[in-house]
Amino acid sequence: MVTEIFLMMCAQDHAITFEEVYPMFVYCKIAYRNVLENRKRTRLIGITLLLSCLLLLFSFTLGNGIEEQILGQYRNFLSGDISVVWENVKEYDVSDPSRLHFSEFDLKKDLENKEAITILDSWLEEREPDILEVYKALRGNGVLDTGRYASYSIIVGLDDREADFYVSRGVLNLLQGSLPFRSKYGICISDVAAKENHIQLGDWVVLDSNTASGYVNSLEYQVVGFYKSNSDFDSIYVYMTDTDFLELYDQPEEYFHSVRIYLKNPEMADALAVDLAQFLQTGNSGVLRAESINESGEFYLMISGFLKSLFTLFVVFILSIIAVGIRSVVRMNLFERMKEFGTLRAIGFNRVQSFFIIFLEIFILAMIFFVLALGISCILVYFFSQTGIPVGAGAFAYILGGERIYPKFIPSDTLTALLIITCFSLLAPVKPALVLLYQNITNMLSQNQKRISVIGGILHSLFGARQKKLST
Amino acid sequence: MSRKKNNMTKSSFPGWIACLILMIATAGATLLLTTEKPEPEPAVQSPIAMQTEENDKDEKKEGDSYVFVDNWFMDTRVKFVLDGIWHRMGNVNEILDTAKRIRHTSELSWFREWSKTAERIESIGDECLAKGHEISAGEAYLRASNYYLAAEVMLHTNPVDERIVKTYKTGADLFMKGLELLSVPVTKVEIPYEDTTLNGYFFRAETSGKAPVLLVHQGFDAPIESTKHIAEEAIRRGYHCLLFEGPGQGLAIREQNLPFRPDWENVVSPVVDYILTLPQVDEENIMLMGISMGGGFAARAAAFEPRLKLCILNPGYVNVYDIISDYLTPSLMNLYEEDPEELNKKMEEIADYEAGIRWGIYHGMWVFGGKTPAEFLDNVKKFDNTPILDQIKCKVLVMDGVSEVWGEGQAKQLYDALTCEKHYMLFTKEDSASEHCQVGAGAIATQRMFDWMDENLQ
Incomplete structure (x- = not known):
């Protein structure tokens, strides 16, 4: 009867009634009772599952964090889907991660530059339906001088729209004070720079800029805000209004450092970048060039891909450990419980029912510890998303986009992890359970495990039994 | 036994090396600690730094600037x-307050602060003029002019x-406007020069007849x-x-992009031609004065312009190339001789160091x-008076200062080389x-x- 109901349940077109399901509760009850009955056994399997789930979930969040940090920061802060930069950038190898930073116009080519800007504007107008957002970035090198301390800085000029974009994308996280966009000569510096230079909110500092004309310009600014810095090299940015920037850099209004174009469909980046690059050649200047994120961000894509592969490898490794671990634990556990299942078989439970009980036991344990692992992961992710996980300074930090990694939780990862754990809890007991269940009942009761062929046993139970029945 | 001995030999060998390394390291460290590190030689020296070095050697140049x-x-x-x-083109506090606001690293800070002061004083002049106070306006315009030009x-x-x-x-216009309001007998003149003109201001002496x-x-x-x-x-x-601007100076370089020329007599002679067209000028008593590097140019002109009665060089220079090359280190001069392209790159790097040096390089290239x-x-090399100094026939005054840092000693050298009176x-x-x-x-x-001049023109 139970077997029939179980087989009926497997048929997808069958509507299951409460009565039909009820025997399942019997299995669940037995499985649950077994789980509770032997606490030591439960703890052993549970800890294995808990660690597995925890590793799986946390590695997912780390992978997400790194991926977002590397490509996301680059896309949001520097490249967009398509970046338009000045011709000098072509001198820098695409494997250079900071090559777009070096974009700079040559004022001696003023006429060509203005012509190229006009051509760019006309392309942007023509392609407006494909474009989500465009930002003409203003940035330059400078020195922040408090009178006692001086430090190298990259000065970024933002209008309200771009500031909103940076804030919404997490590029600019205000910690204290306000963004400088309501006050003239107000700047926002990093918490790290503030600490290093002993700067308080409201202090006045001098910024020295190297202008495109070859001058040094100096102006005084009041520090009105601190932003959260992800790393030491991330702490060198100084944000100010676009008008203040133009004054500090003594720069004509139409000029920019680079242009970031965000597309409605980022998949079109390569095609549109080629189109724009050709369009920019229509003038006789060629002072501007267009590059898709895939071209300009070769380094970031490569690193991001490499790290992703590394993480996939890591996850595969973890899964293998999980599989081996669960299988070993289950095997050991089932061997200990041979007599128990022999009794079940003796009182009339068939192999499928017995297997189902074993599976349910592992599944219940997996679910309990998955939820527990999920809870712990959430706490860890929340904690580390605030503080970050330090990875040290230097090249590694540069590659990762910061000296700290901020893990990120994506709900779909929970589902993936759940699926993986379910699969493993289903697969891990298959062989040990079958080896157990295909033992002779007498051997099971006497806890005398014989070497048997599981496949032979299955074939025998399927065909041999049927032939026997037929012959009977 | 032999095996044991062998082992001992093996084990003592690295120890011996370790001792040797330790000794070498100790000796090296001692040497490093006791040897004074040589100061890196600056690529381009500011004249003030040079002066300070000289001060140590020379009692007469004790710095008290x-x-x-x-x-x-x-x-x-x-x-x-x-x-x-000294000539009412500035006021102490206006200048010192402006100087105080200037950020020493920044050209644009300099420009901004002087412009601010100039605009403020110019607006005072405008206000005074609007109210009919011509003297006050003239005074203000002259000060504003000085600040704009700075x-x-x-x-x-x-x-x-x-x-x-x-x-x-703006500075030049305000200068003229100020002088006119103050009723100074001056006329702005345009001196024919090749196929263009040079700017000048002719100040008339109030004499009945001709005057020098x-x-x-x-x-x-x-x-x-x-x-x-x-x-x-x-x-x-x-x-x-007659105050005049030659090529490389004033609006000649700014508007017409005319650089200095080594044959300065071809600048002075048209000026002399022009001045002789003015009826009130005594053609027998024409004097030429060259100021700063202009002292060197004037010496050259005096050698070829026979109509000059007196020549004043304040100070005089023999060779401009020597003045410029004095500011470059021997390694840079070697680069200039051996690899000018490399020198250009190096000088661009040096220009990034500091505003004064940057100014010197780019202003020099321009003028x-x-x-x-x-x-x-290459161009500066052509400004050499050595071969022509004995051709100067007019009476020459060489003015010099003991604290001179631009081409130090060259004025005396020129004086010694002169064969004229x-x-x-x-x-x-x-003398301060x-x-x-x-x-x-x-x-x-x-x-x-x-x-x-009074004594020598008679």
Whole structure:
């Protein structure tokens, strides 16, 4: 009867009634009772599952964090889907991660530059339906001088729209004070720079800029805000209004450092970048060039891909450990419980029912510890998303986009992890359970495990039994 | 036993090496700690630094200069602006307050602060003029003029900057406007020069008949308007005075892009031709004065212009190339000889160090017509008076200062090389006039110079 109901349940077109399901509760009850009955056994399997789930979930969040940090920061802060930069950038190898930073116009080519800007504007107008957002970035090198301390800085000029974009994308996280966009000569510096230079909110500092004309310009600014810095090299940015920037850099209004174009469909980046690059050649200047994120961000894509592969490898490794671990634990556990299942078989439970009980036991344990692992992961992710996980300074930090990694939780990862754990809890007991269940009942009761062929046993139970029945 | 011995030998060998390494390391460390590290040689030396070095050697040059801006070049320029006070083209607090606001690293800070002061004073002039106070307006315009002319100097790092011409012209216009309001007998003149004209201001002495005339030009960078005190002193003493701009100077370089030329006689002769067209000029008594690097140019002109009666070199230079190359280290000079392209790159790097050095390189390239530092040096080489000094026939006054840092010793060298009738006027610390062109000491400088003129023109 139970077997029939179980087989009926497997048929997808069958509507299951409460009565039909009820025997399942019997299995669940037995499985649950077994789980509770032997606490030591439960703890052993549970800890294995808990660690597995925890590793799986946390590695997912780390992978997400790194991926977002590397490509996301680059896309949001520097490249967009398509970046338009000045011709000098072509001198820098695409494997250079900071090559777009070096974009700079040559004022001696003023006429060509203005012509190229006009051509760019006309392309942007023509392609407006494909474009989500465009930002003409203003940035330059400078020195922040408090009178006692001086430090190298990259000065970024933002209008309200771009500031909103940076804030919404997490590029600019205000910690204290306000963004400088309501006050003239107000700047926002990093918490790290503030600490290093002993700067308080409201202090006045001098910024020295190297202008495109070859001058040094100096102006005084009041520090009105601190932003959260992800790393030491991330702490060198100084944000100010676009008008203040133009004054500090003594720069004509139409000029920019680079242009970031965000597309409605980022998949079109390569095609549109080629189109724009050709369009920019229509003038006789060629002072501007267009590059898709895939071209300009070769380094970031490569690193991001490499790290992703590394993480996939890591996850595969973890899964293998999980599989081996669960299988070993289950095997050991089932061997200990041979007599128990022999009794079940003796009182009339068939192999499928017995297997189902074993599976349910592992599944219940997996679910309990998955939820527990999920809870712990959430706490860890929340904690580390605030503080970050330090990875040290230097090249590694540069590659990762910061000296700290901020893990990120994506709900779909929970589902993936759940699926993986379910699969493993289903697969891990298959062989040990079958080896157990295909033992002779007498051997099971006497806890005398014989070497048997599981496949032979299955074939025998399927065909041999049927032939026997037929012959009977 | 032998095996054991062998083992011992093996184990003692690395110890011996370790001892040796330790000894070498200790000796090395001791050597490093006890040896003084040589100071790196600066690639380009500022004249003030050179002066300080010299001060240690030479008692007479003990530095007691006042410092207004923490940048040697800007500080020198502030002293030039202060010099205007002597002829009512500046006021102490206006200048010092402006200097205080200047950020010593920044050309644009310099420009901005001087422009701010100039605009403020100009608006005072406008207000006074609107109310009919012509004297007050004239005084204000002259001060504003000095400040505008000071402001644009630091923009020469980028000679195509439109603000250079605009600011200079504003300064020059206000100068003329101020003089007119103050009823100074001056006329703005345009001197025919090749197929263009050179700007000048002709100050008329109030004499009934013809009067001697003093022709004055500046040197490397100063505006001719800053020599107003010489013109005023001249007309007070009965001499006409023509302040003029040659190629490489004033609006000739700013508007017409005419660089300095080594055959300066071809600049002075048209000026002499022009001055002789003025009926009130005594053609027998034409004097030429060259200031700063202009002293070297004037010497050259005097060798080829026979119509000059007197020539005043303040100070005189024999060879401009030597002055410039003095500021470059031997390694840079070697680069210039061996690999000019590399020198150009190096000089661009050096230009990034500091505003004064940057100014020197780019201003020099501009006014000497070189596109690169190496071309600048090539062109400067042509400014050598050594072969022509014995051709000067007119009477020459060489003015010099004991604190001279620009081409130190060259004035005396020139004086010694002259074969004509000559006088050497040395300004000392006791005179408070020992610096370049007697900056800050206009009173004693003009007194001595004009007294000499009075004595030698008779």
